[in-house]
Amino acid sequence: MTLIIGIDPGSRMTGYGIVRSVGDGLTFMDAGTIRTDSMDMPVRIGQIFDGITRIVQHYQKYYDEPIHSAIEQVFMATNPDSALKLGQARGAAIASLSAQGLTVSEYTARQIKQAVCGYGAADKEQVTAMVCRLLALDVVPQADAADGLACAICHAHSSHSMHKLLGNAALKGRSVSKKKGRWRLSETDLLTQKK
DSSP: OEEEEEEEOOSSEEEEEEEEEETTEEEEEEEEEEEOOOSOHHHHHHHHHHHHHHHHHHHHHHOOSOEEEEEEOOOOOSSHHHHHHHHHHHHHHHHHHHHTTOOEEEEOHHHHHHHHHSOTTOOHHHHHHHHHHHTTOSSOOOHHHHHHHHHHHHHHHHHHHHHHHHHHHHHTTOOEEEETTEEEEOHHHHHHHHO
16 A cells, blocks of 8 residues: 655646555545645745655654655746746745655656646546546536646556566566656667567
């Protein structure tokens, strides 16, 4: 069993979602948003850092399970000021997760949508609907919280695929490597496989 914390960073609202991964199954644990209430960016950064720290410490204290974390990568916004603020919020989230001893995995919005919906250009409503379906939620979470859950689901699917690939490769005496964010059989094994 593993807990996965997914983070959707934002300077005003940072969404988070927590799922438990058991084998092939996922169970909803928690979701919400960290809302910042200041116009001062350094204060907002501190609130994001503190909010994520409190969440992680709670789960470390009350659950004796490994905790993984995942966060959405920053996309290039048309407004440089918005992109800078989003990057700062994301940095605060990563710093908080790292300070609690968690390894942080990063996923693009396209990777998250692909993992959750099977379609990398899905819209927000489709992502939220699939999150509710995959986790059997009766109540639709707030949009940022749903994005945090989607990030956690993406990590669970990526981790599960990686473990299957590593396990199958080990059984067959092959090696794998990570290239451009994806796990692949090594080139020599691919050549051997084609013969």
